[in-house]
Amino acid sequence: MSSIVCKDLRKTFQQGDETITGLDHVSIEIAEGGFVCLSGPSGSGKTTLLNAIGGLDTPDSGEVTIGSTRIDQLSKGELADMRLNKLGFVFQAYNLIPVLTAQENVEFVMQVRGVSAEERAKLSRSILQEVGLAGMEGRRPSQLSGGQQQRVAVARAIVSQPALILADEPTANLDTHSSAQLMDLFVKLNEHHKITFVIATHDVRVMRYAKRLIKMQDGKIVSDELQEQQPMAV
């Protein structure tokens, strides 16, 4: 999988009698290995764009291409398979299945993909160690802090070695320290595993990590700039 190409995306929502424009003819290209932040106030369209890229939502018009696949033309089942096999997701909250342990949550996606139990156990332990959660494999989400939960979600997202991770407000429920740890982990994964990150956020501290910052407002891209990564001091 290589770059992400969005062409002339339009998405509207009906709220009562009112039609709200989520995406207003948005076109962007994100290169492989990019570290992109989508920023903007609530309702600016950043989550809608993220969902369109992730195949969680279908645009009214326009094209979304990931690598060589036009995902706006895929069926629901094909989209599910694409999300399972090619993408990693980190959401703001409710990232984990509460009845599964940290290791089982990480293994979940691999289980659906049919990876053998031995391979799953080996990979999940190794990834949990990489995200700094060694020794916490058997804990359930309720026994983990918010930051630890997000790291489990990251571990689950990267365990299948996806080319692209989509994160929607990943630090919204985290304190400064946990946010910095999570973003450092993203940077490390971006650098070492060459995973492309697209992060929707309105947190200025998170935006500093971006190599490319796309600002949105009212469903439109209002600025698109390359920048130097400036990690937070933890």
Place this chain on the structure above:
Amino acid sequence: MTALPIKSIFILAWRNLWRNHRRTLIMLAAITVGAWAMIFMTALMRGMVDDMLLNGIRDLPGEVQIHHPEYRDDPSINNSLGAADEQLVSVMEQPPVTAWTQRVRVPAVISSERESRGVTLIGIDPASETDVGFDAEDVKQGRFLIDADDKGIIIGAKMAERLETRLGKRIVIMSQDPDNNIADRGFRIVGIYKAKLASLEEMYVYAGIGTVQKLLKMDGQVSEIAITGDDYRKVDAWYPRIKQAAGDDKQVLPWYEADSYLGSMLAVMDGFVLVWMVVVFLAMSFGLVNTLIMAVFERVREIGLMLALGMRPATILSQILMESFLLLLIGLLIGNTLAILTIMPLQDGIDISIVAEGMEMMGTSSMLYPALKLQDVILANAVVLILGIITSVLPAWRASRYDPIEALNKN
């Protein structure tokens, strides 16, 4: 196509089931009580109907009867048949036939010195009769007949009362011989019997078959041959053999055709059991559906997450149905165990003599013996499992149709 292995679906379903212990336990209690009620009450009803049917079959008597083809329309002496030949006897001596007997049964008039009544005179062979029809234990005064040529007669207690006679007194029996001549004979009352239905005591009088044949000049002929097996429900398995051995010139009927009322009772009972189970299940199903809807409602975001990660809707559906299946299975296991544990100590019978008169009117005894039948247990479990799963499909299907984004954003 990717799917979660069944083991993982089981683990997810099992753990989700115990997320809300209290709700699960309440639902388990409801299924347990429902299953128990289905099995226990069915065993009681089945026991009562079994008793009614066995009494009815004993009064017929026999699970299979052989008659002259005209006998049932005109039960006169002219419609008699020859005694069982060797071929028929050899078939009737084979299992599952447990006993058989031959009888003479003709309309007659019984007279004491004070009263006369119309009765059915039954000539029996005491040696074989007690295994098929008349129960010697029913003779409450005097004795049972000694042999086929016994010169005494046994009458019902109610008949003795009507005739204003008693044990040891003589009565006269009058009937017609094959030439339509009056045949009469004096008998000494050697026994007085009590029947479950008082009306039967006025209907039948019993004498030795040899004595009756001699009185009516029947020359060894009989009115009926009654045969009984080890289970009245399985009569269809062996009665065709009897029919074949008896020959085409005789009418051979299983009990449910010989007495269509008895026959219909079994079908009605089976239908009633099913209706009873479905009614109990319907009461239970409201709780089940509510539990699953709540379980799904509480997990909307989680379901959204699973869908977002690439889990197919069919897997979500399977997971919710697995939860329902586990809930039903545990409830059924406990309910079945409870039902068996409560029925086993009652195998010696439940004394319902407080309502015995009413029960006897229905042809049942004053002791109720619960009949735990494997088929009823299977039916109860099948009804709960199959209908339970069908009922669970709606909440499961709704959960599987969630849009991942909407579900993730649900408050």
